Amino acid sequence: xxxxxxxxxxxxxxxxxxxxxxxxxxxxxxxxxxxxxxxxxxxxxxxxxxxxxxxxxxxxxxxxxxxxxxxxxxxxxxxxxxxxxxxxxxxxxxxxxxxxxxxxxxxxxxxxxxxxxxxxxxxxxxxxxxxxxxxxxxxxxxxxxxxxxxxxxxxxxxxxxxxxxxxxxxxxxxxxxxxxxxxxxxxxxxxxxxxxxxxxxxxxxxxxxxxxxxxxxxxxxxxxxxxxxxxxxxxxxxxxxxxxxxxxxxxxxxxxxxxxxxxxxxxxxxxxxxxxxxxxxxxxxxxxxxxxxxxxxxxxxxxxxxxxxxxxxxxxxxxxxxxxxxxxxxxxxxxxxxxxxxxxxxxxxxxxxxxxxxxxxxxxxxxxxx
Amino acid sequence: xxxxxxxxxxxxxxxxxxxxxxxxxxxxxxxxxxxxxxxxxxxxxxxxxxxxxxxxxxxxxxxxxxxxxxxxxxxxxxxxxxxxxxxxxxxxxxxxxxxxxxxxxxxxxxxxxxxxxxxxxxxxxxxxxxxxxxxxxxxxxxxxxxxxxxxxxxxxxxxxxxxxxxxxxxxxxxxxxxxxxxxxxxxxxxxxxxxxxxxxxxxxxxxxxxxxxxxxxxxxxxxxxxxxxxxxxxxxxxxxxxxxxxxxxxxxxxxxx
Numbered sequence: 001x002x003x004x005x006x007x008x009x010x011x012x013x014x015x016x017x018x019x020x021x022x023x024x025x026x027x028x029x030x031x032x033x034x035x036x037x038x039x040x041x042x043x044x045x046x047x048x049x050x051x052x053x054x055x056x057x058x059x060x061x062x063x064x065x066x067x068x069x070x071x072x073x074x075x076x077x078x079x080x081x082x083x084x085x086x087x088x089x090x091x092x093x094x095x096x097x098x099x100x101x102x103x104x105x106x107x108x109x110x111x112x113x114x115x116x117x118x119x120x121x122x123x124x125x126x127x128x129x130x131x132x133x134x135x136x137x138x139x140x141x142x143x144x145x146x147x148x149x150x151x152x153x154x155x156x157x158x159x160x161x162x163x164x165x166x167x168x169x170x171x172x173x174x175x176x177x178x179x180x181x182x183x184x185x186x187x188x189x190x191x192x193x194x195x196x197x198x199x200x201x202x203x204x205x206x207x208x209x210x211x212x213x214x215x216x217x218x219x220x221x222x223x224x225x226x227x228x229x230x231x232x233x234x235x236x237x238x239x240x241x242x243x244x245x246x247x248x249x250x251x252x253x254x255x256x257x258x259x260x261x262x263x264x265x266x267x268x269x270x271x272x273x274x275x276x277x278x279x280x281x282x283x284x285x286x287x288x289x290x291x292x293x294x295x296x297x298x299x300x301x302x303x304x305x306x307x308x309x310x311x312x313x314x315x316x317x318x319x320x321x322x323x324x325x326x327x328x329x330x331x332x333x334x335x336x337x338x339x340x341x342x343x344x345x346x347x348x349x350x351x352x353x354x355x356x357x358x359x360x361x362x363x364x365x366x367x368x369x370x
Numbered sequence: 371x372x373x374x375x376x377x378x379x380x381x382x383x384x385x386x387x388x389x390x391x392x393x394x395x396x397x398x399x400x401x402x403x404x405x406x407x408x409x410x411x412x413x414x415x416x417x418x419x420x421x422x423x424x425x426x427x428x429x430x431x432x433x434x435x436x437x438x439x440x441x442x443x444x445x446x447x448x449x450x451x452x453x454x455x456x457x458x459x460x461x462x463x464x465x466x467x468x469x470x471x472x473x474x475x476x477x478x479x480x481x482x483x484x485x486x487x488x489x490x491x492x493x494x495x496x497x498x499x500x501x502x503x504x505x506x507x508x509x510x511x512x513x514x515x516x517x518x519x520x521x522x523x524x525x526x527x528x529x530x531x532x533x534x535x536x537x538x539x540x541x542x543x544x545x546x547x548x549x550x551x552x553x554x555x556x557x558x559x560x561x562x563x564x565x566x567x568x569x570x571x572x573x574x575x576x577x578x579x580x581x582x583x584x585x586x587x588x589x590x591x592x593x594x595x596x597x598x599x600x601x602x603x604x605x606x607x608x609x610x611x612x613x614x615x616x617x618x619x620x621x622x623x624x625x626x627x
Binding site: 023024025027028032056057059061062063066084085087088091092096097100101102103126230236284333335336338339 | 466467470472479481482484485486488492494495496497499500504505506507508509510511512528530531558561562563
C-alpha cells in the first residue's frame with residue numbers, strides 16, 4: 001500500500017514523504033491527501049520525498065506530475081526518487097500536461113445548430129438528386145447494354161431480396177388480413193353487413209396496404225442490408241478500389257440491386273395480396289361466410305384497375321427502396337458506428353419516401369379517377 | 371525480482387482452425403521483464419498464437435499459464451484477474467470509433483480503478499503524450515492516421531500499467547522516426563518498470579533494437595524453427611531459411627535443368 005506523511009522543516013518547507021507502492025490501485029487516498037497538504041501550505045516551498053517508494057508505475061508518475069503541477073514551476077520538487085522511476089518522470093513536461101491541449105470545440109448556439117441542420121438537409125437533397133441522375137444514366141446504359149449487367153449478382157440479390165423475404169412477408173400479410181377482417185367484421189355484424197368485409201379487404205389490400213406493407217418490410221430488410229453491405233465496402237475502401245480500377249460503383253453495385261428489387265418487389269406484392277386475402281377468408285369463416293362467397297364478393301368489387309393501381313406502385317417502391325439503401329451505403333463515413341448509421345438512415349429515409357410517394361399516387365389516382 | 375523467472379509458460383500448445391492444426395507441440399517460456407518477439411513468415415500463425423496466448427481463442431490442446439494461472443481454463447473472476455495483468459495492442463488498433471482517444475484510454479481506468487475523473491484524465495493524457503499524441507486527445511480515431519491509431523492503441527494497452535504487454539505488429543505502417551521512438555518507449559518501460567513485452571513483428575531494425583529473445587515460427591514444421599538471441603541467429607544459425615529471414619534474402623532462383 002501507499003502512505004503519505006506530512007512534516008514541516010525549520011526553514012519553512014513542507015515535506016510530503018511518500019512510501020510504499022504507487023500504482024493505480026493504491027494511490028487514491030494519498031493523491032487527495034497530497035493535494036490538500038500542498039493547498040494548506042500557500043506560499044511555502046514543497047518537497048515530495050520519494051525515498052521510500054518501492055514501486056512507481058505510470059499512475060504513480062501521474063500522481064507526482066499532478067503534485068508538481070499544483071504550483072508554479074520550481075515550487076514543488078520531487079526528491080530521492082529511484083533513478084528507474086526518475087527516468088519515467090523526466091519524460092513529461094509537467095506544466096504542459098496540466099492543460100488540455102486538444103479541448104473539444106466550443107458548443108454551437110441553437111441558431112447555428114438550426115443553420116447546420118438546414119445546410120445538411122440541403123446538401124443531402126442535392127446528393128439525392130445527383131444520385132437519381134447517376135442511377136438513371138446507369139439504368140439507361142444497362143438497358144442499352146444488357147450484357148454489361150452483372151447477372152450473377154442480380155440473381156444472388158434476387159434470392160436474398162425475394163425468396164428469403166417470403167416468410168416474413170407471408171406472416172405480416174396474413175396477420176394484416178386476419179386483423180382487418182376481424183376488427184371490421186365485429187361492428188359490421190351489428191348491421192348484418194359482414195359480407196362487405198370481403199370488399200374492404202380486397203380493395204384495401206390490393207390497392208393500398210399490400211404494396212405499402214411489402215415495401216415497408218423490404219425497406220427494413222433489404223434497404224438496410226444494401227446500406228450495410230455497401231457501407232462496409234465503403235469503409236474498407238472497396239468502393240475506392242472499384243473507382244481506381246475505372247469501374248463505376250453505381251453501375252457495379254447499385255444497378256444489380258435496383259434490377260433485383262424491380263424484379264422481386266412486385267412478385268412479393270402479389271404474394272402479400274394473396275396471403276392477406278387468405279387470412280381474411282379464414283377469419284370470415286368464423287362469421288359464417290364461406291370461401292366461395294368471399295371469393296365471389298372480392299371478384300365483384302375488385303376490378304383490373306384496382307389491382308393495377310397497387311401493382312404499378314410496387315415498381316416505384318422497388319426503385320425507392322433499393323436506391324435509398326445504396327445511396328446511404330455510398331454516403332457512409334468512417335468509423336464503427338458509420339455502417340449502423342447508414343442502415344438506420346436507409347430505413348428511415350426509405351419509409352418517409354414510401355409514405356410521401358404513396359400520397360402522391362393517391363392524389364394522381366384521385367385526379368385520374370382510377 | 372528474478373529476471374529468469376518465467377511469467378508466461380506455454381506448454382504443448384496446439385492451435386488451428388477446425389480440425390486443421392496450424393501449430394503443434396508449442397512449448398516455450400516468456401521470462402519476466404524481457405522483450406520476447408514472435409517471428410515468422412506470412413501465414414505462419416504468429417497472430418493466431420498471440421490470440422491464444424491472450425485467451426481470445428481456445429486451443430486444440432495445451433496450456434498458457436500467465437503469472438501462475440492458466441488462461442485456457444480460467445473463467446469468471448479468475449479470468450478477469452489474469453486479463454487485468456495484460457494489455458493488448460491489436461494489429462488494426464481496434465480503438466472504439468465512437469470515443470475520443472482520451473476516452474479510449476480512460477475506459478479501462480474507469481472500469482478497474484477508483485480514481486477521480488480528473489486523475490484518470492491526467493493519466494490518460496500522460497499515456498497519450500508518451501506515444502506523441504498529446505495534441506490529439508480530443509480527436510476521434512477516424513480523424514487521425516493509421517499510424518497514430520496504432521500509437522493510441524498502445525497508449526490504451528498501457529493504461530493500467532499491465533505486467534505484460536502483447537503487441538501485434540506495433541511498428542508496421544509507422545514512419546522510421548515514430549517506429550524508433552516506439553522502440554525506445556518499449557525499452558524504457560521494460561528496463562525501468564520491468565514490464566514484459568510479447569511482440570509480433572516483421573520489422574528487422576525493430577527486432578534487433580529491442581528483442582531479448584525471439585522464437586521463429588514456420589508453417590512447414592508447424593512450430594518453432596529457431597529461438598534465441600536474434601543477432602546470434604542471424605550470424606550463426608544452421609538453418610538457411612532463418613539466415614535468409616534475418617538477412618532479407620529472397621528464395622534462390624530454381625536451377626535450370
